[in-house]
Amino acid sequence: MDEAGFHRLRVGGVDRLTDDAVAVTFELPDALAPVFRHRAGQHLTVRRPGSDARRTYSVCTSAVTGPLRVAVKRLDGGLLSTWLTDGLRPGDELEVLPPAGRFGPAVDPARRRRYGLVAAGSGITPLLSIAATVLDVEPHSEVVLLYGNRTTGDVMFLEELSDLKDRHPTRLELLHVLSGEEQESELLSGRLDRQRLQRLVATLVPVDEVDEWYLCGPFALVTEAREVLREAGARQVHVELFHAAAPPPRPPRPPGQAVAxxxxxxxxxxxxxxxxxxxxxxxxxxxxxxxxxxxxxxxxxxxxxxxxxxxxxxxxxxxxxxxxxxxxxxxxxxxxxxxxxxxxxxxxxxx
Ligand SMILES: Cc1cc2nc3c(=O)[nH]c(=O)nc-3n(C[C@H](O)[C@H](O)[C@H](O)COP(=O)(O)OP(=O)(O)OC[C@H]3O[C@@H](n4cnc5c(N)ncnc54)[C@H](O)[C@@H]3O)c2cc1C
Ligand code: FES
Structure with missing residues (x-):
């Protein structure tokens, strides 16, 4: 571990999920396994060796059965995501801080809950971890996942989600909402925006049947979804953002004012x-x-x-x-x- 707390971890696998996203699996030596044990919804801070650039990536696997894996979507012109999605190879090393963050339930086998998850694009990563962990640990709980993308080809973890559904057919409800592709249901064809969410919670996913909500995706979607859910009476709504606009610069100190x-x-x-x-x-x-x-x-x-x-x-x-x-x-x-x-x-x- 270096003085900033980073551990060098070897990349065991880089698997392509979509044209612009990869899953990165880390190899963990036995001694580091307890240090990197994650809870559902936590994230890792990753640094490219030899650089100062550090970015955060959510762990996307079950906290019980999954390996340590993150998934990265390329952002055009983005410093780290372009390299991670195009340049990273198995056997490379990354510098990684242990899992952190409080997004995600404290799972407990005795709990009987219905979890509502709302994701768009790469926002699926912490929610996949939450869904997989809940289904692993809480035999009486259910998960409903609303996942917005443009087309089927853009859906990260299409296969993993369908496998999860096959393993838990009655406890996982999976609703793909596609903005650029017609689906059988008109309700699921279009942008996952305020109006569509309002219709979804009025019909397919009644808010009073969900105990806890977890939302992750672009700022606008998450903000709208939180408002819609709160207006509909949702009890607990937790939010994870990947990015927000920089705050406006602080006003300059008035001339003559002493430095405090x-x-x-x-x-x-x-x-x-x-x-x-x-x-x-x-x-x-x-x-x-x-x-x-x-x-x-x-x-x-x-x-x-x-x-x-x-x-x-x-x-x-x-x-x-x-x-x-x-x-x-x-x-x-x-x-x-x-x-x-x-x-x-x-x-x-x-x-
Ligand atoms: C808690 C948390 C968890 C995250 N988990 C994931 C994850 O699982 N998978 C994943 O792919 N990313 C995730 N991110 C986003 C990730 O940390 C980086 O922000 C992203 O990969 C872009 O980094 P970059 O170096 O490529 O872009 P930069 O070089 O930092 O940015 C390039 C440009 O894009 C803007 N920008 C930066 N990030 C975003 C963004 N997310 N959306 C829109 N514009 C942006 C910047 O303002 C800048 O103008 C997470 C972020 C946080 C805070
Ligand atoms: S460093 Fe990300 S919130 Fe402060």
């Missing part, structure tokens, strides 16, 4: 470090990274949640938050990549 500095005391990996942070300057994470390169982060955009810390003393304000759920906010958890101190002293414990 706070003392930030950060604890991570059992060691405490103290840094001075300008209140309207760089985020707390960047100031901490200057002295502690082991501080965890990936997107620096308030999306992935890797940089989470609990505020133990003082206060901070965040620019944006797309990753933390209300219970975490209530417990004083913040995204350090978005945090600026608002008190003279701030004490943080990285999670």
């Amino acid at each position: 500095t706070s003392t930030v005391i950060a604890t991570l990996h059992g060691r405490t470090s103290t840094v001075a942070v300008e209140r309207d300057g760089q985020p707390v994470l960047d100031a901490v990274l200057a002295v502690r390169p082991d501080a965890p982060f990936a997107c620096k955009g308030g999306v992935c949640g890797t940089c989470r810390a609990r505020v133990v003393e003082g206060a901070v304000a965040m620019d944006v938050n797309y990753a933390l759920e209300p219970d975490e906010l209530a417990a004083g958890v913040v995204l350090t990549c978005q945090a600026h101190p608002t008190t003279d002293r701030v004490r943080l414990a990285f999670l």
